[in-house]
Amino acid sequence: MAKLRxxxxxxxxxxxxxxxxxxxKLQVVEKLEPAVHKILFINDEIHQNSEVAAHYxxxxxxxxxHPVRHDESLVGSVPYFASIPEINDFITKQYV
Numbered sequence: 001m002a003k004l005r006x007x008x009x010x011x012x013x014x015x016x017x018x019x020x021x022x023x024x025k026l027q028v029v030e031k032l033e034p035a036v037h038k039i040l041f042i043n044d045e046i047h048q049n050s051e052v053a054a055h056y057x058x059x060x061x062x063x064x065x066h067p068v069r070h071d072e073s074l075v076g077s078v079p080y081f082a083s084i085p086e087i088n089d090f091i092t093k094q095y096v
Contacts, residue, residue, distance in 0.1 A: 003084055004016050006084060007084045007085070007087060007088045008085075008088045008092075009087075009088055009091060009092075012091075012092075012096060013040070017032075022045070022047070022048045022051060025041075025043070025048055025052065026051060026052065026055065029041065029052055029055075029056055029059060030055075030056075034056040034058050034059050035058060038060070039056075039058075039059045039060065040059075040060045040062065040091065040095075041059050041060065041061045041062070042061075042062050042063075042064065042087060043061070043063060043064070044063060044064040044065065044066040045066065045069075046063065046066075046069075046071060046075060046078075049061050049063050049078050050076060050078075053076070053077070053078060060095065061078045062078070062079055062080075062081070062087055062090065062091065063075070063078045063079065063080035063081070064080065064081060064082075064083075064084070064087060065080050065081065065082045
């Protein structure tokens with residue numbers, strides 16, 4: 001939650017949900033009904049982002065480059081950024 005506050009994005013969201021595992025992330029996205037609600041999914045795990053994108057193409061996914069496990073060959077169509085301020089800039093320019 002602290003990262004969301006620091007990013008400057010906190011005032012733009014109605015609800016923030018933080019979970020630990022890939023399974024939980026998919027369950028939360030499903031419960032939020034992505035066909036009905038606009039969902040922004042920010043995450044640093046490429047495989048989890050790919051899984052969410054495969055199941056829920058209407059979810060807006062933005063990746064944060066993992067400092068150790070980032071592999072550009074696996075990124076696909078998800079935009080990835082090195083820092084929270086870069087993510088903030090992207091989201092505010094694209095979606096606000």
